[in-house]
Amino acid sequence: xxxxxxxxxxxxxxxxxxxxxxxxxxxxxxxxxxxxxxxxxxxxxxxxxxxxxxxxxxxxxxxxxxxxxxxxxxxxxxxxxxxxxxxxxxxxxxxxxxxxxxxxxxxxxxxxxxxxxxxxxxxxxxxxxxxxxxxxxxxxxxxxxxxxxxxxxxxxxxxxxxxxxxxxxxxx
Numbered sequence: 001x002x003x004x005x006x007x008x009x010x011x012x013x014x015x016x017x018x019x020x021x022x023x024x025x026x027x028x029x030x031x032x033x034x035x036x037x038x039x040x041x042x043x044x045x046x047x048x049x050x051x052x053x054x055x056x057x058x059x060x061x062x063x064x065x066x067x068x069x070x071x072x073x074x075x076x077x078x079x080x081x082x083x084x085x086x087x088x089x090x091x092x093x094x095x096x097x098x099x100x101x102x103x104x105x106x107x108x109x110x111x112x113x114x115x116x117x118x119x120x121x122x123x124x125x126x127x128x129x130x131x132x133x134x135x136x137x138x139x140x141x142x143x144x145x146x147x148x149x150x151x152x153x154x155x156x157x158x159x160x161x162x163x164x165x166x167x168x169x170x171x172x
Contacts, residue, residue, distance in 0.1 A: 013169065017102035021093050024103050028110025032145040033117065039134035039144075054138060061142040062122075062130035075128045079119045082112050092167075100160055101167035107153035114146030 043049065043060035050057050064075060089109045096102050115131050122129030133142040160167075 013097035013099070017096045017099055018093065020099050021096070021102040021106040021109075024106025025109040025113070028107055028145065028149045029113050032110065032114030032149070035134070035145050036114070036118065036132040039132055043134055048136065057136040058134055059136040059142050061133045061136075063133050063142075064130045075119050075130075079116060079127055082116045082119070085112050086116070095168045097168045098160075098165060100156065100165065104153045104156040104160065107149040107156070111146040111149035111153065114144070114149075 039058070039060055043058055046060070048057040048059040065078075086109065089105050089112075093102065093105055096105065118131040119129045120127055122132065124130070131144070131146075133144045133147070135144060135148075136142045
């Protein structure tokens, strides 16, 4: 029996966290896929498009390595690591009850999946594909929406950890 004034049976921080996680991961993944396909259609074989002078340009680039073109030609290793990250996030999200942690994990999953899909399906071949990058800032490597989401996720998780905010409620 439900006591008056209390939350409905079945609703909890975990359900809210899962909804936030799904919203953020699906939104980032979709936005990344849409913008990469747009960049492939609109920016490839063109000169950079200046949006804010030399500060922000739209430039088509591909990346066979990790972030900042590190570890070039290691696509299979990078894809394997990303699959491990995806598995860990999907396992861990079931325990998360904190909204900001769910958002951070959603951003991370959406970004990782966005770049993983490039590795799996883009040229030069399956699981050897190059990630499409298209946002350019001065003195910074060209990046994409997925990269941005991963960085924001890392910053948010760091802030939550520094503030000692737990991802789940501890059962005593």
